[in-house]
């Protein structure tokens with residue numbers, strides 16, 4: 001598939017089939033992340049692969065928040081009204097928990113800013129697009145309880161979580177969220193040749 005085709009066919013999936021992701025496919029996704037560029041090629045990404053019922057139950061725990069209609073409107077999948085909660089787990093059979101090691105990444109000499117979050121983001125993006133190219137659905141997750149995740153997954157002190165990718169086959173009745181995703185602004189609103197637009 002042409003890269004542009006993959007870019008355009010990838011959509012966020014928030015409803016997964018329970019079919020496990022094959023080991024070869026997991027390896028392909030991880031390999032795509034491995035070949036990502038990182039600042040000074042430091043490769044500070046650290047990825048925890050979660051695909052056992054015990055670990056997925058932990059994800060469910062640190063993606064649980066107080067009831068908020070706004071999120072239910074975006075995806076009915078997260079509605080757990082019975083317990084007065086929303087749950088942003090969506091039933092994915094595979095979760096890639098992406099971190100970077102703060103002691104392993106490049107730091108900008110002038111600003112002192114670490115490149116770790118950028119590196120981790122690039123790695124996650126490569127993995128997301130590889131997953132799309134082999135017929136898997138993904139959703140990028142930023143909204144989770146970081147402290148609870150670190151505790152439950154026993155994340156080392158020096159690792160900083162960046163995001164999670166949920167991965168799996170879309171459920172048979174999955175439909176993309178047209179209201180939130182899918183559409184894009186025209187290039188004229190986001191890209192500017194040679195100078196920023198005059199106010």
Ligand SMILES: Cc1cc2nc3c(=O)[nH]c(=O)nc-3n(C[C@H](O)[C@H](O)[C@H](O)COP(=O)(O)O)c2cc1C
Pocket residue numbers: 010011012013014088139140141142143144176180181182
């Ligand atoms: C940095 C980032 C954070 C996101 N966080 C979440 C999240 O916590 N939960 C969620 O359901 N979707 C999350 N998303 C998915 C976006 O809502 C989605 O990509 C966007 O609406 C565009 O839709 P599309 O991916 O179908 O094109 C996130 C996406 C990005 C890139």
